Amino acid sequence: MxxxxxxxxxxxxxxxxxxxxxxxxxxxxxxTQLSNEIIICPPFLWLEPIKKIISxxxxxxxxxxCYYQPNGAYTGEISISMLEELGxxxxxxxxxxxxxxxxxDDELINKxxxxxxxxxxKPILCIGETLEERQQNKTFEIVTTQIKKAFANxxxxxxxxxxxxxxPIWAIGTGVSATKEQAQEVHLFIRNFLNQFYNSxxxxxxxxxxxxxxxxxxxxxxxxxxxxxxxxxxxxLKIDSFIKIIQIAENISLG
Ligand code: PEP
Numbered sequence: 001m002x003x004x005x006x007x008x009x010x011x012x013x014x015x016x017x018x019x020x021x022x023x024x025x026x027x028x029x030x031x032t033q034l035s036n037e038i039i040i041c042p043p044f045l046w047l048e049p050i051k052k053i054i055s056x057x058x059x060x061x062x063x064x065x066c067y068y069q070p071n072g073a074y075t076g077e078i079s080i081s082m083l084e085e086l087g088x089x090x091x092x093x094x095x096x097x098x099x100x101x102x103x104x105d106d107e108l109i110n111k112x113x114x115x116x117x118x119x120x121x122k123p124i125l126c127i128g129e130t131l132e133e134r135q136q137n138k139t140f141e142i143v144t145t146q147i148k149k150a151f152a153n154x155x156x157x158x159x160x161x162x163x164x165x166x167x168p169i170w171a172i173g174t175g176v177s178a179t180k181e182q183a184q185e186v187h188l189f190i191r192n193f194l195n196q197f198y199n200s201x202x203x204x205x206x207x208x209x210x211x212x213x214x215x216x217x218x219x220x221x222x223x224x225x226x227x228x229x230x231x232x233x234x235x236x237l238k239i240d241s242f243i244k245i246i247q248i249a250e251n252i253s254l255g
Contacts (some may be wrong), residue, residue: 004222004249005163005206005229007039007124008236009064009092010046019046023053025239029246034058035253036229038246039090039124040236044078048086062090062124065098068108068115080119091116092231094126094150096169106149113150117158124163124231125150126210127190131170139168140189147193156201159194163206165231166190171211173233180220180227183209187226215244222252 010019019042026038034056041062042050051061067077083091093116094109109125116123127146129139143166154162166186171178178186187207194202209221210231221227229249235241 001035001253001255002228004036004253005039005208006036006242006246006249007041007062007090007165007208007229007231008242009041009095009210009231009233010043010237011064011097011233012043013237014042014046016046016049019043019050020053022237022239022242023050025243026059027053027055029056029058029243034246034250036246036249041090041092047083047088051086051088060089061087062092063088063121064092064095066091066093066112066116066121068111080115080121083121084119088121090122090124090163092124092126092165094146096126096128096167096172100169106146109150110152113162114153117154117161122161122163124165124208126165126167126231128167128169128172128211134168134170139186143186143190144193147190147197151194151197156198159198159202159205163208164190165208165210167210167231169211173212175212177212177214177217177221178209180217180224183221184224184226187224191226213245215241215248218245218248219252222249 039060039062041064066080093112098104113123127143129142133142168178206228208229208231209227213230213232214235
């Protein structure tokens with residue numbers, strides 16, 4: 001049975017009331033029936049109140065970012081131990097908005113990945129190419145470089161804690177998703193590359209697709225053999241759409 005991860009990245013959206021409404025609606029899902037893992041990533045300030053609302057074991061909470069230092073003079077940053085203290089189970093790192101708008105580079109993302117692997121918070125590492133890079137046929141080269149740099153000094157024994165999200169930047173928030181063939185091609189490439197890099201130990205690594213995934217295209221994307229779930233921005237804020245995507249994943253899992 002294929003097991004999916006369906007993750008929602010709320011970005012800098014929602015009032016506390018809106019966030020609570022989404023969390024309360026997700027609680028109503030019959031969690032004893034859910035075979036897949038659901039993750040929601042609210043803004044930092046809402047992590048604690050949303051964590052308190054969520055009562056289902058199948059719904060996990062993630063942050064959208066973290067800093068790698070344990071504490072100190074890093075104004076405005078949130079440490080991994082702070083996330084651990086709240087019981088936050090996942091953290092997105094390397095999202096293209098962090099890379100592009102906040103100048104995060106592969107070296108910093110590698111430090112975050114290493115720090116997360118020493119903690120109880122599991123990383124969701126985002127990678128992906130720009131439109132220009134795709135048009136120049138550089139997609140494989142870009143994801144290879146991002147993976148090599150992010151995975152520097154990462155042990156084979158930690159691989160099963162890492163989730164990768166392939167998010168072509170040209171598909172994020174644009175309404176233009178990668179086609180199922182385009183996404184599958186890159187997912188397979190990433191899996192093969194990691195297997196080569198880690199001597200065939202990466203076959204179980206989860207690779208999520210992100211980029212305008214919605215309730216209309218979820219079925220065809222999630223049916224591809226190397227797509228293990230989705231990292232969903234806009235559609236995760238529309239509770240009906242998000243629930244439809246969760247149900248589509250369930251139907252595929254149950255065959
Ligand atoms: C994202 O923010 O990771 C994302 C994929 O956004 P959207 O689904 O809105 O394209």
